[in-house]
Structure formats: C-alpha cells, structure tokens
Amino acid sequence: MTVSAASTNSVTDNLSITKKQDTKKNTNELGQAAFLELMITQMNNQNPLSPQDNSEFVAQLAQFSSVEGLERLNTSFNSFMSNNALQASSLVGRSVTVESDTSTLVTGGIVAGSVDLDYPTTDLKMSIYDETGSLVQTIPVGQAPAGETVFRWDGQNIEVNGELLDWEAGENAATAGEYRFEITAGQNGKTEALNTSLSANVNSVTIGENGKLILNLAGIGAVEADKVKQFN
Structure with missing residues (x-):
C-alpha cells in the first residue's frame, strides 16, 4: 500500500487531535475551545479542490451551541432538584397544616x-x-x-x-x-x-414526575407541598 505525504500529514494531524481529545476525556465533555480547535483543524485539512460550504461550519457551530445549552439546562435542573430534595428532607418528622x-x-x-x-x-x-x-x-x-x-x-x-x-x-x-x-x-x-x-406529621417526602414535592402525611396521605398552609 502506498502512503503519500499528504496522507501521512493527515494521520499525524488526526493523531494529534486524538491525543488532545484523550487529555480531556476525564471531563467527559467537549468544551467550546476544543470544539473551535477541531473546527479550525478541519478547515485546514479540508480538500482545497472540494472545500466545505460555510453553511456546514455554521450548522456545526449552531448544533454545538444547542447541545451545550441543553447540557447547562440539565445541570441547572439537576442542581435545583438536589437542593429541593435536600430542603424537603428536613421536613420529615415535622408537623404541617393542610386542608x-x-x-x-x-x-x-x-x-x-x-x-x-x-x-x-x-x-x-x-x-x-x-x-x-x-x-x-x-x-x-x-x-x-x-x-x-x-x-x-x-x-x-x-x-x-x-x-x-x-x-x-x-x-x-x-x-x-x-x-x-x-x-x-x-x-x-x-x-x-x-x-x-388540620396538622399532620410528615412521614416522608418524594419528588413527583413533574418535579413537585409530595409530602406523605400521617393520617392524610400524599399532599403536594404547595398545598401546605403552615409549617408548624
């Protein structure tokens, strides 16, 4: 098999890119700087006789921004749910008043x-x-x-x-x-x-599918936290 200089450079570049990606595997995510670096490398190594259309690069950037935005949203939501769960756990054993x-x-x-x-x-x-x-x-x-x-x-x-x-x-x-x-x-x-x-003791707390906190009250049953009139 014949290996040209161009293919050698391409392999070297790919190995270089792979090495850079491997150093970031511990974070398990592709940062914006790394994405731009990959895009520039891709542009530098594209076939000059058949270059990629600019719209393709714009589409890639838009896709990355969308994915990055969703990841940040998921992170924020998970943090919010964790905080809610932590606060809710402090209600167990306490008394609340509900209708x-x-x-x-x-x-x-x-x-x-x-x-x-x-x-x-x-x-x-x-x-x-x-x-x-x-x-x-x-x-x-x-x-x-x-x-x-x-x-x-x-x-x-x-x-x-x-x-x-x-x-x-x-x-x-x-x-x-x-x-x-x-x-x-x-x-x-x-x-x-x-x-x-009437007042009732909180036996346990769960989080519903809609993200709402559900209080399981002694003698009453499951009640959404926003239905509580008073925390005693």
Missing part, C-alpha cells in the same frame, strides 16, 4: 387546626369522630369572630384562639389514633359546615 378533616393524634401530642368564618357566630360547634365513625366528643365552642379561628386538641381538652375552653370534657382522654373533625357554625340563620385545616 383536611382527618388527622392523627399521637400519645402525648396534640392536633392543631383552624377554620375560616365569613361572619361572626355565637354557635360554633366541633364534633370529633374516631376511626370507626363513633362520636368521641361534641364541643360547644360558642362565640367566634369573623376570620380565622385556631384550636388545639389533646384528646380531652381543647384550646380555642389561645384560651382553654371551660367545658365538661369527660374523665377519659381519647387514645392515640386517627380522628375526623366536623365543625359547624350558625351563620345567616342556618347551620353551615366549615372547611377544616
């Missing part, structure tokens, strides 16, 4: 909650049911102003808007378990059921 009528009472703990009233009332009442649907307590709160009314229940006594309610709670406290709250208020001449928000 729900059920929650879990743990031994020695409390269930915190709130309701919003459009108008003041003199007949706010809470009924609490256990897992079997049996009525555990009916609490006649009485007066409540318009706006948010917050409460804390420990299984026996209840505190409303920072004041311990003076009522006959009974001798036995409710045991640990899941409970449903039904809260009503007399407004506009009729009794209306109110939307309730």
Whole structure:
C-alpha cells in the first residue's frame, strides 16, 4: 500500500487531535475551545479542490451551541432538584397544616387546626369522630369572630384562639389514633359546615414526575407541598 505525504500529514494531524481529545476525556465533555480547535483543524485539512460550504461550519457551530445549552439546562435542573430534595428532607418528622378533616393524634401530642368564618357566630360547634365513625366528643365552642379561628386538641381538652375552653370534657382522654373533625357554625340563620385545616406529621417526602414535592402525611396521605398552609 502506498502512503503519500499528504496522507501521512493527515494521520499525524488526526493523531494529534486524538491525543488532545484523550487529555480531556476525564471531563467527559467537549468544551467550546476544543470544539473551535477541531473546527479550525478541519478547515485546514479540508480538500482545497472540494472545500466545505460555510453553511456546514455554521450548522456545526449552531448544533454545538444547542447541545451545550441543553447540557447547562440539565445541570441547572439537576442542581435545583438536589437542593429541593435536600430542603424537603428536613421536613420529615415535622408537623404541617393542610386542608383536611382527618388527622392523627399521637400519645402525648396534640392536633392543631383552624377554620375560616365569613361572619361572626355565637354557635360554633366541633364534633370529633374516631376511626370507626363513633362520636368521641361534641364541643360547644360558642362565640367566634369573623376570620380565622385556631384550636388545639389533646384528646380531652381543647384550646380555642389561645384560651382553654371551660367545658365538661369527660374523665377519659381519647387514645392515640386517627380522628375526623366536623365543625359547624350558625351563620345567616342556618347551620353551615366549615372547611377544616388540620396538622399532620410528615412521614416522608418524594419528588413527583413533574418535579413537585409530595409530602406523605400521617393520617392524610400524599399532599403536594404547595398545598401546605403552615409549617408548624
């Protein structure tokens, strides 16, 4: 086989290029400077009788810029997801408040909650049911102003808007378990059921396919993080 001087130079140049690429293999990516160097080498070694069209070089450069932009976007997105996951992991074991009528009472703990009233009332009442649907307590709160009314229940006594309610709670406290709250208020001449928000412990955190954080709450289940009303 005959080897010409031109082919020898081409092989030498290719070996030189390969050597330069090998030194950058550790980074596993082709930087912009290396890409331009390869392009210039390609231009210097093209067939002078059949040079490449300028549009081909422009297309290559555009393609490289597009790939580089996607890589940077992926890097930024992965960094964002990692930061979100790290922040979310700190929520495990904490209590959050979400819109729900059920929650879990743990031994020695409390269930915190709130309701919003459009108008003041003199007949706010809470009924609490256990897992079997049996009525555990009916609490006649009485007066409540318009706006948010917050409460804390420990299984026996209840505190409303920072004041311990003076009522006959009974001798036995409710045991640990899941409970449903039904809260009503007399407004506009009729009794209306109110939307309730309750506290729940975060058992675990996952990231959905859409990138949203999903909190798995005790007694409630999976809830998107942006649905949380309050971090307790």
